[in-house]
Amino acid sequence: MWRILICVLALAPIVGQAQSTKSDIRGFVYDGDNGDRSVATVVTAVKDKSDGTVVRSILSDNDGYYALTGLSPGDYWVRVSHPGFDTLYEKVKVLIGLNTKKDFYLQHISTMEAVEISVKGKARDAQVGVTNIEARAIYKMPAVGAEPDILQYLQILPGVVFSGDQGGQLYIRGGSPIMNKVMMDGLTIYNPFHSIGLFSVFETDLIQTADVYSAGFGSEYGGRVSAVVDIKTRDGNRKRMAGKVGLTTFTSKLLLESPLRKYQQGKNNSSIAISYKNSFLRESSRLLYNYANPDKLPYNFGDLFVKMSFNSANGGYTKLYGFRFSDNVAFPGSTRYGWTSTGLGGKFLVVPEQAKTRVDGYFLWSQYSIEQKEQDAKPRSSSIGGFNLGMNFSYNFKRDDFKWGIELNGFQTNFQLYNSNDRKINQLESTTEINSFGNYRVVRKKLICNIGLRNQYYASLGNGSLEPRFQLRYMPWKSIGIKFAVGMYSQNLMSAMSDRDVVNLFYGFLSGPDNLPDSFNGKPVNTRLQKARHAVAGFDYRINKKQTVNIESFVKIFDQITNINRDKLFSDDEFNLDKPQRLRQDFIIENGNAYGGDVSYKYSDKHWYLWAVYSLTYVNRFDGISRYQPNFDRRHNANILLNYEFDKKHPSEVSLRWNFGSGFPFTQTQGYYEKYNFQQGIGTDYTASNGQLGIVYAQINRGRLPYYHRLDFSVKRKWVFPEGSEFNLILSVTNVYNRSNIFYYDRIKGKRVDQLPILPALGCNYSF
Numbered sequence: 001m002w003r004i005l006i007c008v009l010a011l012a013p014i015v016g017q018a019q020s021t022k023s024d025i026r027g028f029v030y031d032g033d034n035g036d037r038s039v040a041t042v043v044t045a046v047k048d049k050s051d052g053t054v055v056r057s058i059l060s061d062n063d064g065y066y067a068l069t070g071l072s073p074g075d076y077w078v079r080v081s082h083p084g085f086d087t088l089y090e091k092v093k094v095l096i097g098l099n100t101k102k103d104f105y106l107q108h109i110s111t112m113e114a115v116e117i118s119v120k121g122k123a124r125d126a127q128v129g130v131t132n133i134e135a136r137a138i139y140k141m142p143a144v145g146a147e148p149d150i151l152q153y154l155q156i157l158p159g160v161v162f163s164g165d166q167g168g169q170l171y172i173r174g175g176s177p178i179m180n181k182v183m184m185d186g187l188t189i190y191n192p193f194h195s196i197g198l199f200s201v202f203e204t205d206l207i208q209t210a211d212v213y214s215a216g217f218g219s220e221y222g223g224r225v226s227a228v229v230d231i232k233t234r235d236g237n238r239k240r241m242a243g244k245v246g247l248t249t250f251t252s253k254l255l256l257e258s259p260l261r262k263y264q265q266g267k268n269n270s271s272i273a274i275s276y277k278n279s280f281l282r283e284s285s286r287l288l289y290n291y292a293n294p295d296k297l298p299y300n301f302g303d304l305f306v307k308m309s310f311n312s313a314n315g316g317y318t319k320l321y322g323f324r325f326s327d328n329v330a331f332p333g334s335t336r337y338g339w340t341s342t343g344l345g346g347k348f349l350v351v352p353e354q355a356k357t358r359v360d361g362y363f364l365w366s367q368y369s370i371e372q373k374e375q376d377a378k379p380r381s382s383s384i385g386g387f388n389l390g391m392n393f394s395y396n397f398k399r400d401d402f403k404w405g406i407e408l409n410g411f412q413t414n415f416q417l418y419n420s421n422d423r424k425i426n427q428l429e430s431t432t433e434i435n436s437f438g439n440y441r442v443v444r445k446k447l448i449c450n451i452g453l454r455n456q457y458y459a460s461l462g463n464g465s466l467e468p469r470f471q472l473r474y475m476p477w478k479s480i481g482i483k484f485a486v487g488m489y490s491q492n493l494m495s496a497m498s499d500r501d502v503v504n505l506f507y508g509f510l511s512g513p514d515n516l517p518d519s520f521n522g523k524p525v526n527t528r529l530q531k532a533r534h535a536v537a538g539f540d541y542r543i544n545k546k547q548t549v550n551i552e553s554f555v556k557i558f559d560q561i562t563n564i565n566r567d568k569l570f571s572d573d574e575f576n577l578d579k580p581q582r583l584r585q586d587f588i589i590e591n592g593n594a595y596g597g598d599v600s601y602k603y604s605d606k607h608w609y610l611w612a613v614y615s616l617t618y619v620n621r622f623d624g625i626s627r628y629q630p631n632f633d634r635r636h637n638a639n640i641l642l643n644y645e646f647d648k649k650h651p652s653e654v655s656l657r658w659n660f661g662s663g664f665p666f667t668q669t670q671g672y673y674e675k676y677n678f679q680q681g682i683g684t685d686y687t688a689s690n691g692q693l694g695i696v697y698a699q700i701n702r703g704r705l706p707y708y709h710r711l712d713f714s715v716k717r718k719w720v721f722p723e724g725s726e727f728n729l730i731l732s733v734t735n736v737y738n739r740s741n742i743f744y745y746d747r748i749k750g751k752r753v754d755q756l757p758i759l760p761a762l763g764c765n766y767s768f
Contacts, residue, residue, distance in 0.1 A: 022069070022070045022071060022072065022097075022398070023071050023072075023073060023094045023095060023096060023097060023098055023099060023100065024067055024068060024069045024070070024071065024099045024100070024356070024396070025045065025067075025068040025071065025076070025078060025092055025094060025099075025100045025102055026065075026066065026067045026068070026069075026099055026100070026101055026102070026351075026396075027065075027066065027101050027102045027103040027104065027315065028060075028063070028064045028065055028066070028103050028104075028315040029041045029043065029060045029064045029066060029080060029082075029103070029104045029106065030064060030103065030104070030105050030106070030265075031085075031105075031106055031108075032105035032106050032107050032265065033107070033108060033239075034237070034238055034239055034263065035238045035239075035263040035265075035269060035311070036234070036235070037060075037062075037063055037064030038060060038064050038082055038085075038106055039060060039061070039062055039064060039209070040059050040060060040082075041059065041060040041064070041066070041080060041081070041082040041106070042057065042058075042059060042079075042080070042081045042082065043057070043058055043059070043060060043066040043068065043078065043079075043080050043104075044056070044057040044058075044078070044079045044080075044081075045057070045068045045071065045076045045077070045078055045079075045092075046076065046077050046078075046079060047074070047075075047076060047077070048077070049077040049089060055068075055071065055076065056068040056069070056070070056071065062209065062232065063315075063317075063349060064315075065315065065351075065358070067396035069396050069397055069398050069399075070397070070398030070399070071094050072094070073094050073095055073096040074093075074094055075091060075092070075093050075094070076091070076092050076093075076094060077089055077090070077091055077092075078090050078091075078092050078102065078104075080104045080106065082106060084108060084109060085106040085107060085108055085109060086106065086107050086108075086109055088104055088106060088107075090102070090104070098354070099353075099354050099356075101314075101353065103266070103315065105265055126448050126449065126450050126471035126472060126473040126483060126485065127473060127481070127483065127540075128216055128471045128472070128473065128483040128484065128485035128536050128538070128552075129213060129214050129215040129216040129217065129485055129534075129536040129552065129554065130211055130212065130213045130214070130217070131157050131158065131211070131212045131214070132209065132210075132211055133150070133153060133209065133210040133211070133212065134209065135204070135207045135208060135209070135234075137153065138150055138152075138153045138204055138207070139204075140609050140611075140641065140643040140655060141153050141156075141641065141643075141655060141657060142655040142656060142657045142712040142713055142714035142732055142734075143655070143714045143716070143730050143732045143763070144198050144712055144714075144732060144734050144761075145198055145199070145248055145249070145250035145251065145732065145734070145759075145761045145763070146248040146249065146250065146714070146730040146731065146732045146761040146762055146763025147199070147204075147246065147248050147250065147251055147253070147730075147763060148204050149198070149199050149200055149202075149204055150200055150202055150204060150207060150210060150231070151170075151192075151193055151198070151199060151200040152198070152657075154170060154212065154229070155170070155639070155659070156611065156613060156639040156641055156657065156659075157212055157214070157613070158214065158550070158552065158598035158599075158600050158613050158615055159172060159173035159214045159215070159554070159596070159598055159615050159617065160172055160173075160212075160214070160615075160637075161615075161617070161632055161634045161637055161661070162197075163631075163632060163664075164197060164743055164755055165196070165197040165198065165743075165755045165756040166195065166196065166197050166299075166743065166755065166756070168193070168197030169193065169507075170193070171632040172212075172214050172226055172227035173214045173215050173226065173227065173554055173556065173594060173596070173617065174226070174556050174593075174594020174595070174596075174617060174618075174619045175225065175226020175227055175556065175594070176226070176495065176630070176632065177495065177507075178493060178494060178495035178497075178509070179224055179225050179226035179227065179491065179530075179532075180224060180226055180227040180228070180229065181221065181223060181224040181227070181228045181229070182228075182229045182231070183228070183229065183230050183231065184202065184231045184232075184233065184323075185231075185232060185233055185307075185319070185321055185345065185347065186345060186347055186362045186364055186388070187321075187323075187343050187345045187364050187366055187388075188364075188366060188388070189201065189341065189343075189366075190341060190366070190368040190384060190509065191325075191327075191339060191341060191368060191370075191507050192229075194279070194299065194301045194327050195299050195301075195327050195329050195505055196279070196281065196297075196299040196301075198250075198734075199250075199251070199279070199301070201303050201323075201325040201341070202231060203233075203253075203255065203275040203277065203303070203305055205244055205255055205275070206233045206234055206255070206273060206275055206305065206307070207231060207232075207233060207234070208232045208233055208234040209231075209232050210229065210230070210231045210232070211228075211229075211230045212227070212228075212229050212230075213227055213228040213229075213230070214227050214554075215227065215485070215534045215536045215554045215556060216469075216471065216485030216486060216487050216534045216535065216536040216554070217469070217485075217487065218439055218450050218452050218469050218471060218487075219437040219438065219439045219450075219452030219453055219454040219467070219469040220403070220405070220437055220439060220452075222435055222437070222454050222456050222467070222489070222490075223409070223433070223435075223456065223490075223491050223492070223493070224489065224491050225489040225490065225491050225530055225531065225532035225558065226489075226532065226556065233273075233305075233307060233321070234273075235271050235273065235307070235309035235311075235319075236257035236258060236259070236271035236272050236273030236307065236308075236309065237257040237258065237259065237271060237273075238259045238262065238263035238269050238270075238271045238311075239259060239262060239263050240258075240259065241256075241257075241258045241259075242256075242257050242258070242767075242768060243255050243256040243257060243767070243768055244765055244766070244767045244768075245765060245766050246277075246763065246764070246765035246766075247763060247764060247765070248730070248761055248762065248763030248764075249284055249288055249761045249762055249763065250279060250280075250281050250284070250761055250763075251277055251278065251279045251280070251281075252277065252278060252280070253275070253276065253277035253278075253765075254275070254276050254277075255273070255274070255275045256273070256274045256275075257271065257272065257273040257274070258271065258272055259271050260272055260308070266313055267313050268310075268311065268312050268313050269311050270308070270309060270310045270311065271308070271309050272306070272307070272308045272309075273305075273306070273307045274304075274305070274306050274307075275303075275304070275305045276302070276303065276304045276305075277302070277303050278300070278301065278302040278303070279299060279300050279301045279302075280300065281297050281299050281300065282297065282298050282299060282300045282330070285297035289759060291757070292756065292757050292759065298329055298330045298331055298332070299327075299328075299329055300327075300328050300329075301325070301326060301327040301328070302324075302325075302326050303323070303324075303325045303326075304323060304324045304325075305321070305322075305323045306321060306322050306323070307319065307320070307321040308320045308321070314351060314353070315349070315351045316348070316349050316350050316351050317348065317349050318346065318347075318348045319346060319347050319348070320345070320346045321344075321345055321346070322342075322343060322344045322345070323341070323342065323343050324340070324341070324342045325340070325341040325342075326338065326339070326340045326341075327339050327340075329505060335372065335373070335505070336372070336373045337370065337371060337372035337373065337380075337505055337506060338370070338371065339368065339369065339370035339371075339507070340368070340369055340370075341366070341367070341368045342366065342367050342368075343364070343365060343366035343367070344364070344365050344366075345362065345363065345364035345365065345366075346362065346363050346364075347360065347361065347362040347363075348360065348361055348362075356395055356396065357393055357394065357395055358393070358394040359391065359392070359393055359394075360391070360392050360394075361389075361390060361391040361392070362388065362389070362390055363387075363388070363389050364387060364388040364389075365385075365386070365387045365388075366385065366386070367383070367384075367385035368383065368384050368385070368509070369381075369382070369383035369384075370382050370383070370506065370507060370508055372505070372506045379416070380416065380417050380418070380496075380506050380508070381414075381415070381416050381508075382413070382414065382415045382416070382417075382496050382506075382507075382508025382509055382510075383413070383414045383415075384411055384412070384413045384414075384493075384509040385411060385412055386409065386410050386411025386412060386431075387409070387410055387411075388407065388408070388409050389407070389408045389409075390405060390406060390407035390408065391405060391406060392404070392405035393405065399442075399443045399444065400440065400441055400442050400443055401440075401441050401443075402438070402439070402440045402441070403438070403439050403441075404436070404437060404438040404439070405436065405437055406434075406435070406436045407433075407434075407435040407436070408432075408433070408434055408435075409432070409433040409434075409435065410430070410431065410432045410433070411430075411431055411511070412428075412429065412430045412431070413427065413428070413429050413431075413493075413509050413510050413511045414427075414428050415427045415428075415496055415508055415509070415510050417496055417506075417508070417564075425564070425565075425568070425586045427510050427511075427513060427586075429460075429510070429511040429512075429513075430460060431458065431460045431461070431492060431511045431512070432458075432459040432460050433456065433457065433458050433459065433492070434457045434459055435454065435455065435456050435457065436454070436455050437452065437453065437454040437455070438452065438453050439451070439452040439453075439469075440452070446474060446475045446476065447472075447473070447474050447475070448472070448473045449470075449471070449472050449473075450469070450470065450471040450472075451470060452468070452469035452470070452471075452487075453466070453467070453468050453469065454466075454467040454469065455467070456490050458492050458512070458529065460511075461492065461512050461528050461529070463527050463528060463529050465488075465490040465529060465531070466488075467487065467488040467489060467490065468487065468488060469485075469486075469487040469488075470485065470486050470487065471483070471484070471485040472484045472485070478542075479541060479542040479543070480539060480540070480541050480542075481539060481540045482538075482539045483536075483537070483538055483539065483540070483552075484535075484536065484537045485534070485535070485536045485537075486533075486534060486535045486536075487533070487534050488531070488532075488533050488534075489531065489532045489533070489534065490529045490530065490531045490532075491529065491530050492511055492512040492528075492529060492530070493509055493510070493511060493512075494509070494510050494511070494512070494513075494530065494562045494563075494587075495507070495508070495509065495510075495564075496508030496509060496510060496564065497564070512528040512529065512562070513528070513562065513586065513587050514528075515572060515585050515586055515587065516528060516562065516585075516587055516589060517581055517582075517585060517588065517589055517624075518581070520560075520589040520591075520624055521591075521622070521624055525560075525589060527560065528562075529560065530558075530560055530561050530562055531558075531559045531560050532556055532557060532558045532559060533556070533557045533559065534554070534555070534556050534557075535554065535555050536552060536553070536554045537552070537553055537554075538550065538551050538552030538553060538597075539551055546603055546604055546605050547601070547602065547603050548601070548602050549599070549600070549601050550599070550600045550601075551597070551598075551599045551600075552597060552598060553595075553596070553597035554594075554595065554596065554597065555593065555594070555595040556593060556594045556595070557593050558590075558591055558592045558593060558594070558621075559591055560589060560590075560591060561589070561590040561591060561592065561621070562587055562588075562589060562590075563587065563588050563589075563590050563623070564586070564587065564588075565582070565585055565586055565587055565588045567582055567583060567588075568583060568584060568585065568586060569583045569584070570583055570584040571584065572584040572585055572586065582624075582625075588623055588624065589623075589624065590621050590622060590623045590624070591621070591622055592619070592620050592621035592622060593619075593620055594617065594618065594619045594620075595617075595618055596615065596616045596617035596618055597615075597616055598613060598614060598615040598616070599613070599614055600612065600613040600614075601613075606645075607644055607645050607646070607647075608642075608643070608644055609641070609642070609643040609644075609645075610640075610641070610642055610643075611639070611640070611641040612638075612639070612640045612641075613638065613639050614636075614637070614638045615636075615637045615638070616635065616636060617633070617634065617635065617637070618633070618635070619632065619633040620633075626699065626700060628665075628699075628700040628701045628702075629665045629701050630665070630701070631664055631665055631666065631701060632664065633664070633665050633701075634661050634662055634663075634664060635662045636660070636661065636662040637659075637660070637661045637662070638659070638660045638661070639657065639658070639659050639660075640656075640657070640658045641655070641656070641657045642655070642656045642657075643655045643656075651717070651718040651719070651720065652715065652716060652717045652718065653715070653716050654713075654714075654715050654716075655713070655714050655715075655716075656711065656712070656713055657711070657712045658709070658710070658711045658712075659708070659709065659710050660707070660708070660709040661707065661708040661709070662704070662707055662708075663704040663705035663706050663707055663708070664704070664705050665701035665702070665703065665704060665705075666701060666703050666704070666705055666744075666745075667697050667698060667699070667700050667701055667702070667703065668697070668698040668702065668703040669695060669696070669697065669698065669747055670696040670697065670698045671695075671696040672693060672694065672695055672696065673694045673695075673696060674690075674691035674692070674693070674694065675691050675692045675693065675694030676689070676691040676692075693748060695747055705742050706741075706742055708741045708742075709739060709741070710734075710735050710739055710741060711735070711736040711737055711739075712732070712733070712734050712735070712736065713732065713733045713736050714730060714731065714732035714733070715730070715731050715732075716728055716729070716730045716731075717729045724768075725766065725767060725768040726766075726767050727764065727765075727766050727767075728764060728765050728766075728767075729762075729763075729764050730762070730763045730764065730765075731760070731761075731762055732760070732761045732762075732763075733758065733759070733760045733761075734756065734758065734759040734760075734761070735756060735757060735758045735759060736758065737758075738757055738758040740754050740757075741754060741755045742754055742755070743755045
């Protein structure tokens with residue numbers, strides 16, 4: 001199987017050379033008003049404009065690029081259509097053996113509200129286990145804290161579980177957060193969510209698209225064994241100075257964008273965008289949310305993002321960007337912690353005039369560090385920093401396309417932690433990865449197929465991983481798609497948190513450790529990598545223009561997982577060689593699986609937007625001794641989002657979101673005892689000293705917390721001024737009926753700690 005796959009990928013570029021007697025029409029599709037690249041635009045070549053018989057048809061990609069390939073010489077009418085724009089027809093002459101470059105500039109329909117638009121194009125992706133999020137969909141959510149955020153939208157996607165309001169993390173189809181790769185314009189964001197659990201580090205107004213690959217993702221992505229969240233930001237305004245100022249009871253924000261070289265059709269242009277947002281909840285909660293115990297809302301953060309874009313007349317571009325995200329938490333009299341994340345990056349696209357190849361590349365650097373201080377004066381710290389360099393090459397054939405790329409990654413991790421047995425765990429590691437991938441996409445009338453292969457070589461470990469990937473979508477009828485995907489995945493990075501921790505704000509990182517057990521479950525351990533296999537199957541049904549249903553089932557087999565050893569009692573040195581390996585090593589090996597399914601329904605028209613999803617998930621782990629369910633194993637999870645937008649005479653909208661989830665697993669308490677550490681060995685006089693409170697635990701995660709449910713609400717009113725600026729007033733209420741959802745149980749104090757109570761918020765923003 002692997003040999004056949006390698007041969008197919010190796011011969012793919014050669015196959016394209018056989019088409020040299022044919023010609024292409026290639027170029028980019030733009031929004032004619034502002035120069036934005038038009039994504040998923042239908043570009044069709046026909047011989048006779050009146051007849052309309054299709055010769056070639058394709059959708060533009062994320063760069064607005066299209067290629068009508070394998071055309072015989074002659075004259076063609078090219079039709080370009082996209083919802084919200086006038087359909088464009090232009091006559092193009094094709095010469096033998098020569099590529100014709102043609103860019104298209106679309107114009108907005110002036111009476112959009114009076115026209116219902118339906119554009120059908122041939123899909124170019126298998127769309128298995130992936131959710132594509134458009135920026136406008138994020139604003140359909142109730143604006144928690146009166147500020148819309150992509151984190152709030154991610155929580156309603158199929159298979160996604162959110163652990164809580166404070167320090168909450170996303171778990172995607174049975175994978176822990178460290179198994180999910182979150183990227184922004186190619187940059188890996190190591191901690192994308194703030195501690196309050198309501199906001200991400202991303203500026204919503206600058207998000208262009210977000211793709212969430214929950215299982216079975218293709219060969220273009222690697223280094224994680226569960227899921228990928230790929231966020232792309234838009235360029236700054238190319239025509240005029242613009243911006244947005246916002247203020248809520250939780251946060252404030254400022255967005256500025258401006259052309260550096262103004263946009264004109266067919267000419268070079270450039271722009272810049274700068275955004276900054278910060279939270280002052282620690283201060284405002286004492287005044288506005290005193291009933292919620294302001295000591296439980298000690299969260300502040302600040303996010304800065306800058307992007308410069310340089311677009312050439314031939315469609316190529318260079319983009320430079322940087323960020324600095326920070327987060328600080330200070331619980332009075334106990335924990336203080338904070339983290340900082342910084343990064344710089346750039347990417348480029350080159351489109352040679354007559355070559356059939358497009359070349360894009362990137363150069364990225366990022367750094368993340370976190371420190372936590374407790375009353376025990378034993379600081380926990382972690383940092384990770386590194387670089388990414390890569391280039392990708394894309395070829396378009398008559399109906400198919402081929403893409404391959406190479407990547408060089410290097411990063412260093414520095415980590416220090418004390419476990420629950422007061423034993424120090426530390427690591428300083430440098431890691432280098434050399435990766436490559438290839439993907440051949442077959443596009444037929446009723447079939448789309450991705451055949452991919454990725455090679456992950458972890459040079460510092462001396463381990464490699466050859467990972468075949470396959471996605472298939474078959475459309476027996478226009479309204480129904482049957483889909484399937486399988487793949488193999490690996491990663492080196494691991495979390496400083498154990499999957500058994502219920503509450504842990506300390507989000508640190510380690511790379512593949514040296515001191516792993518020699519064997520697991522009676523078999524020798526031959527690799528330091530974490531590995532998994534995925535399979536996804538399902539179908540989607542487009543009931544009509546307004547309604548769609550999607551059903552998917554999945555299984556993830558985690559063949560090897562590395563976890564923090566919470567049972568460590570002794571130092572791993574020559575003095576303790578007689579002790580069991582389980583009691584002296586820093587890390588343990590586990591395996592497990594996750595399986596389940598989900599069904600989602602979407603209805604969308606001019607005024608109403610309804611999204612409903614139900615997920616059933618089972619997650620299991622085996623640590624070599626016992627089988628258990630990790631603390632994020634939520635069996636049932638349901639979300640309903642309802643949005644109503646009034647007409648232009650009353651520019652307002654109302655949003656509701658209800659979430660229901662079954663209880664998380666937890667480890668029950670069997671009893672208490674007086675615990676001595678015997679620091680002086682046999683000389684310790686336990687009769688003259690006081691021990692600490694020790695806890696006798698039951699079997700791991702055999703109990704279940706109560707069911708969770710919450711209703712969020714927001715209403716927005718918009719005022720549009722003649723010069724084009726607008727003012728928005730937003731009222732939101734989080735946890736409308738003040739449901740007491742348990743966060744965790746403090747065993748020492750014998751006290752239940754709940755998640756956030758009802759939190760009303762008021763906000764406004766002004767755009768110009």
